Amino acid sequence: MKMNRRDFLRTAGVWVLGVGLLPLTDVLAQGARPQVLPGREALSAARWAMVFDSRRCREGCQDCILACHRVHNVPDIGDVEEEVKWIWTTSYEGAFPGRQHDYIDGLRSKPFVVLCNHCANPSCVRVCPTRATFKRSDGIVMMDYHRCIGCRYCMAACPYGARSFNFRDPRPYLDEVNPDYPTREKGVVEKCNFCAERLAAGIPPACVEACRDGALAFGDIEDPGSEVRKLLNSGHVLRRKPELGTGPQVYYIV
Amino acid sequence: MLTMLEKAFTGSRRYWAWLLLLLILTGAGLICYLWQLDRGLSITGLSRDVSWGLYIGQFTFLVGVAASAVMVVLPYYLHNIKEFGRIAIFGEFLAVAAVVMCVLFILVDLGKPSRLLNIVLYPSPNSLMFWDMVALSGYLLLNLVIGWNVLESERNAVPPPRWVRPLVYISIPWAISIHTVTAFLYAGLPDKHYWFTAITAARFLASAFASGPALLILLCLLVRRFTRFDPGRGALQKLATIVTYAMIVNVLFLGFELFTALYSRVPGHVHSFEYLFLGLEGHGRLVPLMWTFVALAVVALVLLLNPRTRAGETTLAAACLAVFLSIWIEKGLGFVVAGFIPNAFGHVSEYWPTLPEALISLGVWSIGFLILTVFYKIAVTVKEEVGQ
Numbered sequence A: 001m002k003m004n005r006r007d008f009l010r011t012a013g014v015w016v017l018g019v020g021l022l023p024l025t026d027v028l029a030q031g032a033r034p035q036v037l038p039g040r041e042a043l044s045a046a047r048w049a050m051v052f053d054s055r056r057c058r059e060g061c062q063d064c065i066l067a068c069h070r071v072h073n074v075p076d077i078g079d080v081e082e083e084v085k086w087i088w089t090t091s092y093e094g095a096f097p098g099r100q101h102d103y104i105d106g107l108r109s110k111p112f113v114v115l116c117n118h119c120a121n122p123s124c125v126r127v128c129p130t131r132a133t134f135k136r137s138d139g140i141v142m143m144d145y146h147r148c149i150g151c152r153y154c155m156a157a158c159p160y161g162a163r164s165f166n167f168r169d170p171r172p173y174l175d176e177v178n179p180d181y182p183t184r185e186k187g188v189v190e191k192c193n194f195c196a197e198r199l200a201a202g203i204p205p206a207c208v209e210a211c212r213d214g215a216l217a218f219g220d221i222e223d224p225g226s227e228v229r230k231l232l233n234s235g236h237v238l239r240r241k242p243e244l245g246t247g248p249q250v251y252y253i254v
Numbered sequence B: 001m002l003t004m005l006e007k008a009f010t011g012s013r014r015y016w017a018w019l020l021l022l023l024i025l026t027g028a029g030l031i032c033y034l035w036q037l038d039r040g041l042s043i044t045g046l047s048r049d050v051s052w053g054l055y056i057g058q059f060t061f062l063v064g065v066a067a068s069a070v071m072v073v074l075p076y077y078l079h080n081i082k083e084f085g086r087i088a089i090f091g092e093f094l095a096v097a098a099v100v101m102c103v104l105f106i107l108v109d110l111g112k113p114s115r116l117l118n119i120v121l122y123p124s125p126n127s128l129m130f131w132d133m134v135a136l137s138g139y140l141l142l143n144l145v146i147g148w149n150v151l152e153s154e155r156n157a158v159p160p161p162r163w164v165r166p167l168v169y170i171s172i173p174w175a176i177s178i179h180t181v182t183a184f185l186y187a188g189l190p191d192k193h194y195w196f197t198a199i200t201a202a203r204f205l206a207s208a209f210a211s212g213p214a215l216l217i218l219l220c221l222l223v224r225r226f227t228r229f230d231p232g233r234g235a236l237q238k239l240a241t242i243v244t245y246a247m248i249v250n251v252l253f254l255g256f257e258l259f260t261a262l263y264s265r266v267p268g269h270v271h272s273f274e275y276l277f278l279g280l281e282g283h284g285r286l287v288p289l290m291w292t293f294v295a296l297a298v299v300a301l302v303l304l305l306n307p308r309t310r311a312g313e314t315t316l317a318a319a320c321l322a323v324f325l326s327i328w329i330e331k332g333l334g335f336v337v338a339g340f341i342p343n344a345f346g347h348v349s350e351y352w353p354t355l356p357e358a359l360i361s362l363g364v365w366s367i368g369f370l371i372l373t374v375f376y377k378i379a380v381t382v383k384e385e386v387g388q
Helices: A005-028 A063-071 A123-127 A153-157 A204-212 A228-233 B004-008 B013-039 B054-067 B071-079 B082-086 B088-111 B128-155 B163-186 B197-227 B232-265 B267-277 B287-305 B306-309 B314-340 B355-384
Strands: A048-053 A087-090 A113-115 A132-134 A142-143 A216-220 A250-253
Touching: A048 A228, A063 A087, A063 A204, A087 B306, A113 A153, A113 A250, A123 A132, A123 A153, A142 B287, A153 B013, A204 A216, A216 A228, A228 A250, A228 B314, A250 B082, B004 B013, B004 B128, B004 B355, B013 B197, B013 B287, B054 B088, B054 B128, B054 B163, B054 B197, B054 B355, B071 B082, B071 B088, B071 B197, B071 B232, B082 B088, B082 B232, B088 B128, B088 B355, B128 B163, B128 B355, B163 B197, B197 B314, B232 B267, B232 B287, B267 B287, B267 B314, B287 B306, B287 B314, B306 B314
Parallel strands: A048 A250
Antiparallel strands: A048 A216, A087 A113, A132 A142
């Protein structure tokens, strides 16, 4: 067969295009994937959830925040605009905007702990173009720092402001590094992971463990005998922005 | 193919000076981008509250410019409006340059640009960004193939190959789709009141069909001024009519949004508008720009609606410039930023692009105009040669 340069380039172009489209077959044909089995001591649940009891949380206390940020190598950037945080406190109005009225004097000064809500129907997972953020079968919404392309679509989609972006290299902003958890690079998004790495080792989340006042409870919300389930019936319980249909799994006793 | 490309390498001193200027601006943008690669997006004005800004705004605006090629292609190929035969190629090549800029604006916005291909390696049909990638790359290919083949056959004085025509028909709904998908990126997000409205896609299309053809008119006037090719007064006047209708619809749609927000007084809907036009909680960095948008839109409508000013070439050029700039402000910056204000906690934190961020954006525009210039040069030379 005689082939001139033009024909060669055309044929080559079509081939290259075809190879480029090959991964799209993954969309249609999901092959068998290797399975990771949980360890023997791992804690497991049908759906993990957290209950925050505002009656017990002490004003000015930072224990849960410090514990979480130390364990997960969360940097202290020192700039509000580029802050990276997994768990922090805000006011009642901040946690429940639109739910306040002008005369809530008692509640106004109380701290409310906020973090990723590990939604049953997470909008961040829905919008992620690489599935770098995904929901596990036990309800935990996870981040793959090695797959994230840093498009920040998940940040726009999260109604709770729970996601942080590494605008700069976070490593110089760590006082000490916990070698049991990875540090991050600049350009990726991160957030609370309900201490998935600790649950796998059979220990409760760092924030829950650090709280000396019992203001944070953690457990399987689908288990009627669990502590979190019992707490839900002990007072008036709110969730942040439930009207959006995201199904947040952090519950607040006011 | 090569004999057509050749035409980009011969030109007047003015042609080369213009290319040199664009290369210098591209270089400046590239240097800033290398800095951004090193320091991360911290050199931009973006923050955890306003996590998209100028880059994504420009991307959105340019998807509109790209989609607007359909305003030339559709009347020409479906309704046989002969005047557009002379300029259809310019619309298609404008779309090519605009899509390339769109892709570059996404690239410079990424925190990890080296992982861009993860969008292809881990295709996620649940994400609108995946569909935007499919739509934009398809649209780029369509316009490149159609434009190039139509031009090649024009040069050889033969009708375009038969297979081009179905591609043209496909490109018409495809153009609508690229901007609809881009609007869905925003309109499907819970709790972003300014974006979370069914009219977002309609607004995007209306502003696209005003800003794109307005730019095309300006480009045609430049082509006529600097070359021996005349796109024809008829074509420009037809385009002007399209710009007029689209601009009216665009302003109307914004008015619909304003009514729903301001009459219902639902705080989430009012706040973003308040921030844009009056300032919210003492923050009002975009207020002067937004009133400039209003003023330009009014000037544009007055000049376009008056038949005499629409017919006059200088006043038409002024009107098109006003349309282009006003939509550039509203869509290229205001729309994206206002979606993030107030933030998830009801607070206002503001955004303003930094100098390196602006230079990187200018660099992307320069690359776009480089591509546009080269394609237009080839098209114009071919048209001069066949003596149109």
